Amino acid sequence: MSSILCLLSVQDGRIKRSSLEAMSHANTLARAEGWSLEAVLLGSKAADLAETAGRHGADRVLVIKDPVFDSHLNAPLLAGLEAVVKAASPRLVVAASTESVKDVLGALAVRCDAAVLPDVASFSVQGERIVCERPVMAAKKLARTESSHPLVFVSVRSGSYEVKEAQGAGTVVDVPFQFDAATLGLTLREIVKSAGDTVDLSEARVVVAAGRGVRDASGKALVDELASITGAAIGASRAVVETGLFPATAQIGQTGKVVSPDLYFAVGISGAVQHTAGMANSRVIVAINKDPDAPIFDLATYGLVGDCFTILPLLNAELKKVMASR
Amino acid sequence: MKFCVCIKQVPDVQASVQTGRMVLNAYDASAVEEALVINEGTDDPVDLVLIGSASATETIRKALAMGASEATHLVAEGEGLDSHAVAALLAAHFEGHAYDVILTGKQSQDTDAGLAGSMLAERLGLPYATNAVGLRAEGDTLVVTRQGDAGQEILALKTPCLVTCSNDMNNPRIPALKGIMAAKRKQIDTRSITPPGPRTRVTTTLEPPGREPGVKLEGEAADMVAELVRRLDAEANVL
Numbered sequence: 001m002s003s004i005l006c007l008l009s010v011q012d013g014r015i016k017r018s019s020l021e022a023m024s025h026a027n028t029l030a031r032a033e034g035w036s037l038e039a040v041l042l043g044s045k046a047a048d049l050a051e052t053a054g055r056h057g058a059d060r061v062l063v064i065k066d067p068v069f070d071s072h073l074n075a076p077l078l079a080g081l082e083a084v085v086k087a088a089s090p091r092l093v094v095a096a097s098t099e100s101v102k103d104v105l106g107a108l109a110v111r112c113d114a115a116v117l118p119d120v121a122s123f124s125v126q127g128e129r130i131v132c133e134r135p136v137m138a139a140k141k142l143a144r145t146e147s148s149h150p151l152v153f154v155s156v157r158s159g160s161y162e163v164k165e166a167q168g169a170g171t172v173v174d175v176p177f178q179f180d181a182a183t184l185g186l187t188l189r190e191i192v193k194s195a196g197d198t199v200d201l202s203e204a205r206v207v208v209a210a211g212r213g214v215r216d217a218s219g220k221a222l223v224d225e226l227a228s229i230t231g232a233a234i235g236a237s238r239a240v241v242e243t244g245l246f247p248a249t250a251q252i253g254q255t256g257k258v259v260s261p262d263l264y265f266a267v268g269i270s271g272a273v274q275h276t277a278g279m280a281n282s283r284v285i286v287a288i289n290k291d292p293d294a295p296i297f298d299l300a301t302y303g304l305v306g307d308c309f310t311i312l313p314l315l316n317a318e319l320k321k322v323m324a325s326r
Numbered sequence: 327m328k329f330c331v332c333i334k335q336v337p338d339v340q341a342s343v344q345t346g347r348m349v350l351n352a353y354d355a356s357a358v359e360e361a362l363v364i365n366e367g368t369d370d371p372v373d374l375v376l377i378g379s380a381s382a383t384e385t386i387r388k389a390l391a392m393g394a395s396e397a398t399h400l401v402a403e404g405e406g407l408d409s410h411a412v413a414a415l416l417a418a419h420f421e422g423h424a425y426d427v428i429l430t431g432k433q434s435q436d437t438d439a440g441l442a443g444s445m446l447a448e449r450l451g452l453p454y455a456t457n458a459v460g461l462r463a464e465g466d467t468l469v470v471t472r473q474g475d476a477g478q479e480i481l482a483l484k485t486p487c488l489v490t491c492s493n494d495m496n497n498p499r500i501p502a503l504k505g506i507m508a509a510k511r512k513q514i515d516t517r518s519i520t521p522p523g524p525r526t527r528v529t530t531t532l533e534p535p536g537r538e539p540g541v542k543l544e545g546e547a548a549d550m551v552a553e554l555v556r557r558l559d560a561e562a563n564v565l
């Protein structure tokens with residue numbers, strides 16, 4: 001029997017929502033094709049999360065309980081994933097398009113002799129072909145792309161599918177693995193976490209994003225306050241990250257992260273294509289910009305033309321009232 | 327350090343109407359910039375390699391004008407080169423060379439694939455890092471800062487190695503007249519090649535689903551705010 005193998009990314013002891021989104025769709029496809037659905041979990045706590053994988057449709061959960069996977073490093077991850085792909089010999093491998101996955105996807109495809117459809121917005125099985133749609137030209141176009149290669153890897157943009165529970169057997173299978181650190185051509189010296197990230201940007205239901213119009217620390221304080229009132233994650237444009245006011249992990253767009261929350265506030269952001277490539281799929285977009293011709297207004301559900309330094313204090317006060325009455 | 331940067335010519339994604347104007351992939355421009363900065367004041371080369379149509383010479387000249395040393399132009403006409411085919415061709419190119427560091431962009435601006443770099447590293451058996459936002463030479467080690475999911479990872483790579491570069495690394499220089507003149511005399515080794523078959527194929531290009539037209543509020547800030555909050559609550563139901 002053919003199968004779909006889902007690579008599940010773990011952060012802060014939880015399976016990332018984007019991984020469960022991709023697996024939920026993979027489950028739908030697997031059931032329609034009569035294929036099995038398998039999940040992969042790597043790291044010292046891998047087995048603890050197998051139950052969650054089972055609850056989202058996994059028939060088997062392939063685990064490697066090795067602490068080498070607890071912080072991201074591409075060489076061991078590649079070796080681990082190679083072992084798992086070879087053990088499962090699936091038709092299709094599905095993963096969320098996280099930075100860790102992007103880091104190894106191409107190399108893994110060479111190692112496993114696979115074709116890759118990266119960063120897709122949707123995918124399906126059509127007979128011998130795996131077909132997907134992926135944004136191109138800074139998300140101004142969608143390219144329908146396909147592969148008939150016997151093994152295909154697909155990475156999925158966050159927010160492309162809903163998470164759906166589906167009971168699978170969730171049988172845990174330990175995959176034998178040994179990694180010789182002496183063969184490493186690289187070492188991880190340090191991980192510099194950016195301070196103040198309380199909500200994961202790519203999973204947030206509400207995002208407050210700041211642009212160059214936010215300008216300085218007093219603007220940042222207003223943005224922070226709006227985020228705390230609405231329980232939002234904080235995003236930023238490249239221009240404002242460059243000023244050092246916001247961390248690079250907050251950057252949204254073609255170079256940065258892709259988000260698709262229910263509610264997106266764009267504060268002092270012009271709406272360059274490289275920025276909108278990362279947020280155009282948000283359900284409701286609120287834009288605050290003093291330039292009535294700013295391109296962000298073309299995407300905005302609600303556009304407010306005005307100075308964010310005047311608008312945000314009023315908005316924060318008003319939202320505080322509404323939230324307090326809940 | 328001996329660098330070679332893989333560069334690609336792409337359509338200008340920023341243009342609102344496609345005029346056929348082609349540019350140097352922005353991520354590759356950052357890779358060229360970084361290599362030039364690291365090698366400043368040394369005699370070590372920053373070479374280039376590009377796979378593309380004959381008209382891509384223009385893009386090669388631009389990168390040479392930034393200060394790169396020499397270039398190889400592997401001429402492949404027509405569409406249909408995917409990252410898999412590019413990596414196979416580049417791997418064959420690098421077989422006869424001994425570079426300390428191969429740089430690529432983290433992705434092509436037009437396709438956002440982000441695969442060719444790590445595919446090439448794997449084919450060459452090199453240690454690699456992707457999505458680099460900083461590079462520094464330390465003896466024969468390359469120290470790379472990469473933007474990861476939850477923060478920045480600082481990695482030490484033994485050379486030879488490969489790194490894919492983010493444009494968040496630097497702002498590429500604009501070539502000065504002197505550089506442009508010098509680039510005209512620099513050598514471009516041009517060869518015809520036949521690409522291997524791609525593993526993925528674009529069948530159609532569609533318009534993305536459009537958004538419902540929105541509401542633009544203007545006037546007094548307090549009125550706009552009241553109206554926004556009312557609509558967020560009652561109409562959009564997101565509070």
Ligand SMILES: Cc1cc2nc3c(=O)[nH]c(=O)nc-3n(C[C@H](O)[C@H](O)[C@H](O)COP(=O)(O)OP(=O)(O)OC[C@H]3O[C@@H](n4cnc5c(N)ncnc54)[C@H](O)[C@@H]3O)c2cc1C
Nearest residue numbers: 211212213237238239253254255256268270274275290308
């Ligand atoms: C290859 C490539 C990749 C890129 N990737 C990304 C990416 O991932 N993410 C990204 O964001 N950008 C990216 N960019 C950069 C992008 O092209 C823009 O330069 C950037 O998004 C601009 O950021 P901004 O809107 O904050 O700044 P600006 O374009 O300077 O806009 C600032 C806006 O703030 C408004 N404003 C100013 N003061 C106020 C005020 N007091 N109140 C209200 N409004 C005010 C102005 O009217 C203006 O519209 C990329 C560029 C390239 C070439």
Ligand SMILES: Nc1ncnc2c1ncn2[C@@H]1O[C@H](COP(=O)(O)O)[C@@H](O)[C@H]1O
Nearest residue numbers: 332377409430431433434439440441442
């Ligand atoms: N035709 C090409 N010629 C030379 N290098 C290329 C070519 N296509 C891609 N690359 C390199 O691979 C990187 C991106 O890979 P990808 O996003 O997979 O296309 C680019 O930034 C270049 O450094």
